[in-house]
Amino acid sequence: EADIYQTPRYLVIGTGKKITLECSQTMGHDKMYWYQQDPGMELHLIHYSYGVNSTEKGDLSSESTVSRIRTEHFPLTLESARPSHTSQYLCASRPPFGTGFNEQYFGPGTRLTVT
């Protein structure tokens, strides 16, 4: 079973605030991902990282930014939250090698509401 954690689980915040969504994993996985999911819709990749100091934008354009200073930590930041950012954000990771190295494991998600 994967150990990947996200905080907070739920967040309601006003327009214009800066927020950081935390994601941590304790499995030593090198690859980490952020997906965005609107209610009733599929997931879309917004950021990914192949290791420390590596970050790339995903297929879905996002105003958020990410950093990867430590292997286990992959936070996502919104400098100025807007109602259009209301969504669920899911973090995932993948092991570097071994059986099933292509398999992704997901955290519990952060449900963000911007008022």
Add this chain to the structure above:
Amino acid sequence: GIQVEQSPPDLILQEGANSTLRCNFSDSVNNLQWFHQNPWGQLINLFYIPSGTKQNGRLSATTVATERYSLLYISSSQTTDSGVYFCAVNSGYALNFGKGTSLLVTP
């Protein structure tokens, strides 16, 4: 990117019934995963199945990579099986998700 189509989009079953969910994909893949998203939004890994057949309790999955489809079987369904089932495939750096099958199992 790879297109992923899931069917049916919605399904209502009575408890105890069996069902088959389908996932078609448009190109060769090196990973295929099935997930169950519970009402709290968490994605639960069901199967990592780029090819072949696997079984886990009442659930089983088959992927025929050469024909670009995968099937998820749910037998003797229970109300706790309700939720959205996603198929996702990977041919490069990340997963491409289908739109999901929303399953409701009634008592």
